[in-house]
Amino acid sequence: MIDLHLHSTASDGTYTPEELVMLAAKLKLRAIAITDHDNVDGIEPAIKEGNRLGVEVIPAIELSSDLDGQDIHILGYCIDYEHIWFKKHLKDLREARYERALKMVERLQKIGLDILLKDVLKYTRDGTAVGRVHLAKAMLEKGYIDNIQEAFNKYIGKKGPCYIKKSIYTPEEVIKIIKKVKGIPVLAHPGVSKVDEFIPNFVKAGLQGLEAYHSRHNSAQTRKYKKMANKFGLIVTGGSDCHGLSRELLIGSINVPDSIVDDLKKLKA
The missing domain is CATH 1.10.150.650 (DNA polymerase; domain 1)
Structure with a gap:
């Protein structure tokens, strides 16, 4: 098994990057991805701990975008996380x-x-x-x-009296940013975002994958997005979206096939 959607203390998770790797090792996960919001600081310490414990860590990130008031998250895998322009951005x-x-x-x-x-x-x-x-x-x-x-x-929350909207990009702009740092852009939890009708537009902009396996997807949704990915020639990814102890979703809580790592590597190559 693998888990390609994890958040650490570098964004809004409660586990440090090293703790996530240690948990992955205990669960005998082949690979994980640290996908912190707007931050890559957790990647390097996770990779070092992964090398020590035998867990592959895929460099990744999660970026927010806005589509007519709808918050759309795009995951970027195999990114050049040391890119100077990217870090400044x-x-x-x-x-x-x-x-x-x-x-x-x-x-x-x-x-x-x-x-x-x-x-x-x-x-x-x-x-x-x-x-x-x-x-x-x-x-x-x-x-x-x-x-x-x-x-x-x-x-x-979005309807709460203290909510402030984020100053963010369109999905197409986020896809472009991820591609600029040689990453693989993937639409996060499409069953939650509910923007199926726009996926063809995202594909035209360079989207390369759909996160079909997710803790908030039921089995029917997973099948649906696997089928949609096949239709558009996209890869499928998946992860728990673990934020640690602040929420109930924990690392390795869903069954994500490890063949996805190989798919990512082939696409990266």
Whole structure:
């Protein structure tokens, strides 16, 4: 088995990159991919730990895009994560995330929640892409909510009073960015995004895969996107979308065939 959709403490996960690799080794996974949001800092330490424990780590990332108000996530596999232009670009994206978090903190304060930016940043590390889950953790610590999901439902979800829209790209622009750093762009959890009618447009823009195996896909959806991938000549990928202990989804929780790693390597070559 493999798991090609994992988040570490470099973005909004609770496990360090090394801990994810150690967990993968315990589960006897052949390969994993660290797919942090707007950040590649977790890749190098994961690769080093993977070399030590015999777990292959595929360099990857997850980037957000917007399509008429719909949040579309694109995964990039086998990327040149040391590309200077790419690192500068990701730094700009993380700074935008920081500004967004600041504005959301201000909105939380206006409705009476005593949350400071320092309360949020204590859950991040230097260079971390600040996300809404970090705000949720601060709210949880102060007793304003009973669990992480409640923060999204009541305050910082898209329909919440403290939500701030991200300043992001179109799916086509994100695909172009991933291709520029020699990566393989894959549409993340299409069953969640629900943009099937736009997939042909994404393919024309350079999309090369669909994430058919996902923790929020049922078996019918997995079959559907495998069939769609075959129709458009795309590869199929999959992963748990593990964020660690902040959510219930854990590494290796779905059955993803390891042949996908070989498909990625062939496409990369």
